[in-house]
Amino acid sequence: MNFHTRKWIKPEDLNPNGTLFGGRLLEWIDEESALYAIIQLENPKTVTKYMSEINFRSSAKKGDIVEIGLEAVKFGTSSLTLACEVRNKMTREVIITIDTIIMVSLDENGKPKPHGKKEIEFVKDRLED
Structure with a gap:
Protein backbone atom coordinates (compact mmCIF):
# COMPACT_ATOMS: atom_id res chain seq x y z
CA MET A 1 0.00 0.00 0.00
CA ASN A 2 1.36 3.40 -0.99
CA PHE A 3 0.64 6.36 1.28
CA HIS A 4 1.03 9.59 -0.68
CA THR A 5 -1.69 11.94 0.49
CA ARG A 6 -1.78 13.55 3.90
CA LYS A 7 -4.54 15.60 5.46
CA TRP A 8 -4.33 17.80 8.54
CA ILE A 9 -7.45 17.58 10.70
CA LYS A 10 -8.86 21.10 11.16
CA PRO A 11 -11.89 22.33 13.14
CA GLU A 12 -14.15 22.26 10.05
CA ASP A 13 -13.41 18.52 9.66
CA LEU A 14 -14.86 17.59 13.06
CA ASN A 15 -18.22 16.11 14.03
CA PRO A 16 -20.18 17.17 17.17
CA ASN A 17 -18.08 14.68 19.19
CA GLY A 18 -14.91 16.62 18.35
CA THR A 19 -13.47 13.83 16.20
CA LEU A 20 -12.99 13.51 12.46
CA PHE A 21 -16.34 13.43 10.63
CA GLY A 22 -16.60 10.14 8.72
CA GLY A 23 -18.23 11.84 5.74
CA ARG A 24 -15.26 14.19 5.37
CA LEU A 25 -12.86 11.24 5.43
CA LEU A 26 -14.93 9.41 2.79
CA GLU A 27 -14.86 12.56 0.63
CA TRP A 28 -11.07 12.59 0.80
CA ILE A 29 -10.85 8.88 0.01
CA ASP A 30 -13.21 9.24 -2.97
CA GLU A 31 -11.22 12.16 -4.35
CA GLU A 32 -7.89 10.38 -3.88
CA THR A 48 -16.57 5.75 -8.53
CA LYS A 49 -18.83 2.76 -9.17
CA TYR A 50 -18.64 0.89 -5.88
CA MET A 51 -17.23 0.93 -2.36
CA SER A 52 -17.38 -2.20 -0.22
CA GLU A 53 -17.91 -2.28 3.53
CA ILE A 54 -16.24 0.67 5.22
CA ASN A 55 -14.59 -0.34 8.48
CA PHE A 56 -14.04 2.54 10.92
CA ARG A 57 -11.41 1.17 13.33
CA SER A 58 -10.36 4.29 15.25
CA SER A 59 -10.80 8.04 15.20
CA ALA A 60 -8.74 11.18 14.70
CA LYS A 61 -8.93 14.54 16.39
CA LYS A 62 -8.12 18.16 15.59
CA GLY A 63 -4.43 18.59 14.82
CA ASP A 64 -3.85 14.97 13.82
CA ILE A 65 -2.32 14.23 10.44
CA VAL A 66 -3.83 11.32 8.55
CA GLU A 67 -2.44 9.64 5.47
CA ILE A 68 -4.44 7.91 2.76
CA GLY A 69 -3.07 4.73 1.26
CA LEU A 70 -4.27 3.10 -1.95
CA GLU A 71 -3.30 -0.09 -3.68
CA ALA A 72 -4.36 -1.33 -7.12
CA SER A 78 -13.06 -0.66 -18.09
CA SER A 79 -12.40 -0.63 -14.35
CA LEU A 80 -9.67 -0.43 -11.75
CA THR A 81 -10.21 -2.00 -8.33
CA LEU A 82 -8.43 -0.41 -5.38
CA ALA A 83 -8.01 -1.15 -1.67
CA CYS A 84 -7.68 1.70 0.84
CA GLU A 85 -6.31 2.22 4.30
CA VAL A 86 -6.17 5.50 6.22
CA ARG A 87 -3.92 5.80 9.23
CA ASN A 88 -2.76 8.38 11.73
CA LYS A 89 0.63 9.60 10.49
CA MET A 90 2.07 10.03 13.97
CA THR A 91 0.74 6.93 15.76
CA ARG A 92 0.38 4.65 12.68
CA GLU A 93 -2.99 3.60 14.11
CA VAL A 94 -5.39 2.50 11.35
CA ILE A 95 -8.45 4.77 11.17
CA ILE A 96 -10.40 3.16 8.32
CA THR A 97 -10.11 0.32 5.82
CA ILE A 98 -12.02 -0.26 2.59
CA ASP A 99 -11.29 -3.57 0.88
CA THR A 100 -12.80 -2.72 -2.51
CA ILE A 101 -13.22 0.54 -4.41
CA ILE A 102 -14.14 0.13 -8.08
CA MET A 103 -13.40 3.02 -10.41
CA VAL A 104 -14.73 2.95 -14.01
CA SER A 105 -13.38 4.65 -17.10
CA LEU A 106 -16.15 6.29 -19.17
CA ASP A 107 -16.43 7.42 -22.78
CA GLU A 108 -17.86 10.75 -23.95
CA ASN A 109 -21.41 9.33 -23.62
CA GLY A 110 -20.95 8.20 -20.03
CA LYS A 111 -20.68 4.51 -20.90
CA PRO A 112 -17.89 2.20 -19.67
CA LYS A 113 -14.85 2.51 -21.92
CA PRO A 114 -12.17 -0.20 -22.20
CA HIS A 115 -8.82 1.17 -21.06
CA GLY A 116 -6.42 -1.57 -22.19
CA LYS A 117 -4.37 -1.43 -18.97
CA LYS A 118 -3.11 -4.54 -17.19
CA GLU A 119 -0.65 -3.23 -14.59
CA ILE A 120 0.36 -0.13 -12.67
CA GLU A 121 2.27 2.42 -14.72
CA PHE A 122 4.23 5.35 -13.43
CA VAL A 123 4.00 8.67 -15.25
CA LYS A 124 7.81 8.86 -15.57
CA ASP A 125 7.72 5.60 -17.55
CA ARG A 126 5.24 7.06 -20.06
CA LEU A 127 7.50 9.98 -20.91
CA GLU A 128 9.85 9.67 -23.84
CA ASP A 129 13.58 10.05 -23.20
Whole structure:
Protein backbone atom coordinates (compact mmCIF):
# COMPACT_ATOMS: atom_id res chain seq x y z
CA MET A 1 0.00 0.00 0.00
CA ASN A 2 1.36 3.40 -0.99
CA PHE A 3 0.64 6.36 1.28
CA HIS A 4 1.03 9.59 -0.68
CA THR A 5 -1.69 11.94 0.49
CA ARG A 6 -1.78 13.55 3.90
CA LYS A 7 -4.54 15.60 5.46
CA TRP A 8 -4.33 17.80 8.54
CA ILE A 9 -7.45 17.58 10.70
CA LYS A 10 -8.86 21.10 11.16
CA PRO A 11 -11.89 22.33 13.14
CA GLU A 12 -14.15 22.26 10.05
CA ASP A 13 -13.41 18.52 9.66
CA LEU A 14 -14.86 17.59 13.06
CA ASN A 15 -18.22 16.11 14.03
CA PRO A 16 -20.18 17.17 17.17
CA ASN A 17 -18.08 14.68 19.19
CA GLY A 18 -14.91 16.62 18.35
CA THR A 19 -13.47 13.83 16.20
CA LEU A 20 -12.99 13.51 12.46
CA PHE A 21 -16.34 13.43 10.63
CA GLY A 22 -16.60 10.14 8.72
CA GLY A 23 -18.23 11.84 5.74
CA ARG A 24 -15.26 14.19 5.37
CA LEU A 25 -12.86 11.24 5.43
CA LEU A 26 -14.93 9.41 2.79
CA GLU A 27 -14.86 12.56 0.63
CA TRP A 28 -11.07 12.59 0.80
CA ILE A 29 -10.85 8.88 0.01
CA ASP A 30 -13.21 9.24 -2.97
CA GLU A 31 -11.22 12.16 -4.35
CA GLU A 32 -7.89 10.38 -3.88
CA SER A 33 -9.26 7.21 -5.51
CA ALA A 34 -10.50 9.23 -8.49
CA LEU A 35 -7.17 11.00 -8.94
CA TYR A 36 -5.27 7.72 -8.72
CA ALA A 37 -7.58 6.01 -11.24
CA ILE A 38 -7.58 8.97 -13.65
CA ILE A 39 -3.80 8.93 -13.76
CA GLN A 40 -3.57 5.14 -14.12
CA LEU A 41 -6.31 4.83 -16.74
CA GLU A 42 -5.32 8.06 -18.51
CA ASN A 43 -8.94 9.18 -18.66
CA PRO A 44 -10.33 12.23 -16.80
CA LYS A 45 -13.82 10.74 -17.19
CA THR A 46 -13.32 8.12 -14.46
CA VAL A 47 -15.94 7.68 -11.74
CA THR A 48 -16.57 5.75 -8.53
CA LYS A 49 -18.83 2.76 -9.17
CA TYR A 50 -18.64 0.89 -5.88
CA MET A 51 -17.23 0.93 -2.36
CA SER A 52 -17.38 -2.20 -0.22
CA GLU A 53 -17.91 -2.28 3.53
CA ILE A 54 -16.24 0.67 5.22
CA ASN A 55 -14.59 -0.34 8.48
CA PHE A 56 -14.04 2.54 10.92
CA ARG A 57 -11.41 1.17 13.33
CA SER A 58 -10.36 4.29 15.25
CA SER A 59 -10.80 8.04 15.20
CA ALA A 60 -8.74 11.18 14.70
CA LYS A 61 -8.93 14.54 16.39
CA LYS A 62 -8.12 18.16 15.59
CA GLY A 63 -4.43 18.59 14.82
CA ASP A 64 -3.85 14.97 13.82
CA ILE A 65 -2.32 14.23 10.44
CA VAL A 66 -3.83 11.32 8.55
CA GLU A 67 -2.44 9.64 5.47
CA ILE A 68 -4.44 7.91 2.76
CA GLY A 69 -3.07 4.73 1.26
CA LEU A 70 -4.27 3.10 -1.95
CA GLU A 71 -3.30 -0.09 -3.68
CA ALA A 72 -4.36 -1.33 -7.12
CA VAL A 73 -5.85 -4.80 -6.70
CA LYS A 74 -7.20 -5.62 -10.17
CA PHE A 75 -7.62 -4.19 -13.64
CA GLY A 76 -10.91 -4.98 -15.37
CA THR A 77 -11.88 -4.18 -18.95
CA SER A 78 -13.06 -0.66 -18.09
CA SER A 79 -12.40 -0.63 -14.35
CA LEU A 80 -9.67 -0.43 -11.75
CA THR A 81 -10.21 -2.00 -8.33
CA LEU A 82 -8.43 -0.41 -5.38
CA ALA A 83 -8.01 -1.15 -1.67
CA CYS A 84 -7.68 1.70 0.84
CA GLU A 85 -6.31 2.22 4.30
CA VAL A 86 -6.17 5.50 6.22
CA ARG A 87 -3.92 5.80 9.23
CA ASN A 88 -2.76 8.38 11.73
CA LYS A 89 0.63 9.60 10.49
CA MET A 90 2.07 10.03 13.97
CA THR A 91 0.74 6.93 15.76
CA ARG A 92 0.38 4.65 12.68
CA GLU A 93 -2.99 3.60 14.11
CA VAL A 94 -5.39 2.50 11.35
CA ILE A 95 -8.45 4.77 11.17
CA ILE A 96 -10.40 3.16 8.32
CA THR A 97 -10.11 0.32 5.82
CA ILE A 98 -12.02 -0.26 2.59
CA ASP A 99 -11.29 -3.57 0.88
CA THR A 100 -12.80 -2.72 -2.51
CA ILE A 101 -13.22 0.54 -4.41
CA ILE A 102 -14.14 0.13 -8.08
CA MET A 103 -13.40 3.02 -10.41
CA VAL A 104 -14.73 2.95 -14.01
CA SER A 105 -13.38 4.65 -17.10
CA LEU A 106 -16.15 6.29 -19.17
CA ASP A 107 -16.43 7.42 -22.78
CA GLU A 108 -17.86 10.75 -23.95
CA ASN A 109 -21.41 9.33 -23.62
CA GLY A 110 -20.95 8.20 -20.03
CA LYS A 111 -20.68 4.51 -20.90
CA PRO A 112 -17.89 2.20 -19.67
CA LYS A 113 -14.85 2.51 -21.92
CA PRO A 114 -12.17 -0.20 -22.20
CA HIS A 115 -8.82 1.17 -21.06
CA GLY A 116 -6.42 -1.57 -22.19
CA LYS A 117 -4.37 -1.43 -18.97
CA LYS A 118 -3.11 -4.54 -17.19
CA GLU A 119 -0.65 -3.23 -14.59
CA ILE A 120 0.36 -0.13 -12.67
CA GLU A 121 2.27 2.42 -14.72
CA PHE A 122 4.23 5.35 -13.43
CA VAL A 123 4.00 8.67 -15.25
CA LYS A 124 7.81 8.86 -15.57
CA ASP A 125 7.72 5.60 -17.55
CA ARG A 126 5.24 7.06 -20.06
CA LEU A 127 7.50 9.98 -20.91
CA GLU A 128 9.85 9.67 -23.84
CA ASP A 129 13.58 10.05 -23.20
